[in-house]
Amino acid sequence: MKNLFKLYYKAKISFWNTFSTEWKSIKSDKAVISTFLSVTIIILVVYTYIYSNQVVKEVPVAIVNQDATKMSRDYIAMLDATEGTKAISTYTDLQEAKRAYYSKNVQGIVIIPKDFEKNIRSGKQVVITTFSDASNMVFYKRILGDVTTINGYFSAGIFIKKEMAKGVSVAKAQENYTPIQAISTSLFNTTAGYATYIIPVLTALIVQLVLLMGIGILSGSRRETVTTHTNFPRLLHKGGTIPVLLAKACLYTAIFMVIIPIQVGIVYALFGIPVRSSLLLMYIFIIPYVFSVVFLGITISALFKRREDSIVFLVLLSIPSLMLSGLSFPIESFSEFYQLISKIIPSTPGINGFVRLTQMEASFLEIINEWNHLWILTAIYFVFAAISLKIRALKEFNHLNLIAKKEIV
Amino acid sequence: MSKLKPSLRIAKREVALLFNSSSTFVFAIVLPFVSILFFNTLLSEGVARNLPIAVVDLDHTAISRNVIAQLDAAPEIEVNYFPLNQQKGEELVRLGKVYGVITIPQNFEADLKSGKQVHIINQYNSNLLLPGGLEYKAFRKVIGTISAGINIEKQRKQGVSIQQAKVNYQPIVSNNHVLSNPYTNYSYYLNTGFLAMFFQIFVMLTTIYCFGADLKYSKGNKLLNITEGNLSAIIIGKVLPYTVWFLLVGIMTLFSMYVWQDFPFFGNKLAVLVGLLLLIIANQSYALFFIAVSSSFREALTIGSGFAAVSLSFSGITFPIFGMPKVLQWLSQIFPFTHFFELLLDQSQRGFPVFYSLKPLIILVVLCIVPVSLGWFKLKRLFSKGVFNHNI
Numbered sequence: 001m002k003n004l005f006k007l008y009y010k011a012k013i014s015f016w017n018t019f020s021t022e023w024k025s026i027k028s029d030k031a032v033i034s035t036f037l038s039v040t041i042i043i044l045v046v047y048t049y050i051y052s053n054q055v056v057k058e059v060p061v062a063i064v065n066q067d068a069t070k071m072s073r074d075y076i077a078m079l080d081a082t083e084g085t086k087a088i089s090t091y092t093d094l095q096e097a098k099r100a101y102y103s104k105n106v107q108g109i110v111i112i113p114k115d116f117e118k119n120i121r122s123g124k125q126v127v128i129t130t131f132s133d134a135s136n137m138v139f140y141k142r143i144l145g146d147v148t149t150i151n152g153y154f155s156a157g158i159f160i161k162k163e164m165a166k167g168v169s170v171a172k173a174q175e176n177y178t179p180i181q182a183i184s185t186s187l188f189n190t191t192a193g194y195a196t197y198i199i200p201v202l203t204a205l206i207v208q209l210v211l212l213m214g215i216g217i218l219s220g221s222r223r224e225t226v227t228t229h230t231n232f233p234r235l236l237h238k239g240g241t242i243p244v245l246l247a248k249a250c251l252y253t254a255i256f257m258v259i260i261p262i263q264v265g266i267v268y269a270l271f272g273i274p275v276r277s278s279l280l281l282m283y284i285f286i287i288p289y290v291f292s293v294v295f296l297g298i299t300i301s302a303l304f305k306r307r308e309d310s311i312v313f314l315v316l317l318s319i320p321s322l323m324l325s326g327l328s329f330p331i332e333s334f335s336e337f338y339q340l341i342s343k344i345i346p347s348t349p350g351i352n353g354f355v356r357l358t359q360m361e362a363s364f365l366e367i368i369n370e371w372n373h374l375w376i377l378t379a380i381y382f383v384f385a386a387i388s389l390k391i392r393a394l395k396e397f398n399h400l401n402l403i404a405k406k407e408i409v
Numbered sequence: 410m411s412k413l414k415p416s417l418r419i420a421k422r423e424v425a426l427l428f429n430s431s432s433t434f435v436f437a438i439v440l441p442f443v444s445i446l447f448f449n450t451l452l453s454e455g456v457a458r459n460l461p462i463a464v465v466d467l468d469h470t471a472i473s474r475n476v477i478a479q480l481d482a483a484p485e486i487e488v489n490y491f492p493l494n495q496q497k498g499e500e501l502v503r504l505g506k507v508y509g510v511i512t513i514p515q516n517f518e519a520d521l522k523s524g525k526q527v528h529i530i531n532q533y534n535s536n537l538l539l540p541g542g543l544e545y546k547a548f549r550k551v552i553g554t555i556s557a558g559i560n561i562e563k564q565r566k567q568g569v570s571i572q573q574a575k576v577n578y579q580p581i582v583s584n585n586h587v588l589s590n591p592y593t594n595y596s597y598y599l600n601t602g603f604l605a606m607f608f609q610i611f612v613m614l615t616t617i618y619c620f621g622a623d624l625k626y627s628k629g630n631k632l633l634n635i636t637e638g639n640l641s642a643i644i645i646g647k648v649l650p651y652t653v654w655f656l657l658v659g660i661m662t663l664f665s666m667y668v669w670q671d672f673p674f675f676g677n678k679l680a681v682l683v684g685l686l687l688l689i690i691a692n693q694s695y696a697l698f699f700i701a702v703s704s705s706f707r708e709a710l711t712i713g714s715g716f717a718a719v720s721l722s723f724s725g726i727t728f729p730i731f732g733m734p735k736v737l738q739w740l741s742q743i744f745p746f747t748h749f750f751e752l753l754l755d756q757s758q759r760g761f762p763v764f765y766s767l768k769p770l771i772i773l774v775v776l777c778i779v780p781v782s783l784g785w786f787k788l789k790r791l792f793s794k795g796v797f798n799h800n801i
Contacts, residue, residue: 056732125576128583135589135758175526179559182552186535315714330540333454362503
């Protein structure tokens, strides 16, 4: 019993020592402070500002009107009135429109054929030809989507008018035209805004990026100065890594408990990005996320010899982890190998859970899978981090002893 | 020849250093190939298929089952769940198991047969832009087709021929030509951007590393001694081997896309190669500028990697430059990647005449010259001092 108490007491001391040592090294390291501030706040603001218009509006489209009748002008006016496209009908032929497309004055071309009105009036089908550039998916979707919608409306209008001419009421004619009406409602992010989509993803990704960078820089400088074991003396004792690791994870969790409200409260509010969960739930969710990332950071920092190395590797890691999270390209389309890889990166459940919590109004029970996943990763990386720290401390200790012995000799 | 000699010595030293320093070796030689392999294999599917959706069938009739079968047959989606009610379906969306819930109401068949208009409701997750959009499109297409079928059937009963019924239903059809990327393959779209962006990150980082590592450990003076105080000789000696090497890596990157993965390429190969060379030099020029203005190796690296990473968003691949706030539209012009990316797309997928790519080429040349000239005097001072102001 006495031993147990002694053990607890020592662990407690070591925990608080680590907590203060790590906090002091963060405070005194200009690089770490600037990384934390610049990435969590400035980068987030810059990205949000880039996407702050949310959707692309008024994509210029060249209209080649070969018909030049009232009906064709009505069609153009309808197309122009859509949110997504701006119809520019000053082009007389395809060649001219093509040149405008080459010089990027327009992003697509729509051709209204000759006899457009005449054929419609005589009950023949007319074909509108469109050219849209799919090398940029945003433009392509806008143009094609709007043309399809307008074609649908225009066709329906003609059909209904014909029915009405037969003596059918408007309502009945509408019902006749679409026996099955397709009603689509988007559950969240109703305007399909880009900022609303990407910023919560980035917020969660930034947690991983900043933590890995900060830990990498700190561990790199301790390696340069050979001070890992002197900073955390309990590392050399049996079981001594446990309080050290826990203290570090708790410290970083505490830091993010300050950063997250700033991000969500100020940046989100400023750019009108919705938040659909309470701060408490976010806190509960990020605990295992921060823990697992901290332990992962300690594990992989064994790879970095210099403090600069970590910055670079981690910048490179961020886009692959974003891709692997499955929120930009659906995860179902990745090969099994990459699906497996994505499961061992904390940001995959971290981003998914955070986005579902804040954007999709998920209750905590609905993201419990991600939460558990993060705890499992925490446990796994804890073991690796403990081994890595232990080896490092022992190595340094032996190294210094060797030097000391040489000096004595 | 004698003028080039000091540069040659520096270059030899640089190559020797490359094989001695593990970090530079990893950035310059290992990681470019890892990135080529990663992105090319990650998105090898390119087109998303069989996204899981849920259908709430409140009708349970032959027609409702037919609708479900037709939804399932659409290539984009796959009906995987049959929740009992809409609440359960929405829960599946929030759990991330499906991308949308389609509800077929009660009395669907009965109403349809008695000539009433019926509704089918699709609730989709547009928070995930790509799969949400695909689900929406597939749903509209399937229900539109079924609905058109019924409309045409009704007209035929009134004695209209099937051809005329089709025309009546759709007096206007569109013949859509999808240029550049006819299969709307996301691999063509994203890989071109990601691979080129990672490539330029490697160029940027390697350049900062090869100067920064010397300046961190106070080797600036030693270099000046070799070249007898000539800064341009140092720069040429240190940078040129990497310019040549990255040109080779860049060609391999392009090769992986346009030959191995068979992305469309309709443009001028020479223009792309010139653009590639200019992209490398422009990035090296920016790297020198960042070294000149930074007070430590770490700072130069942070700025450099940040600049190179952010250039993806400024290139307009994720969100078009056209849609950004005006200030950012101007800012996007200082990134060499923006111009290279435009050139690459114009000369590969879009197949524009070379004339229209002269503008990005000229801007790239300007971006090669300006940054290094701006930082020249600071760089000179830095080298004569031999070490960064700060060590952290």
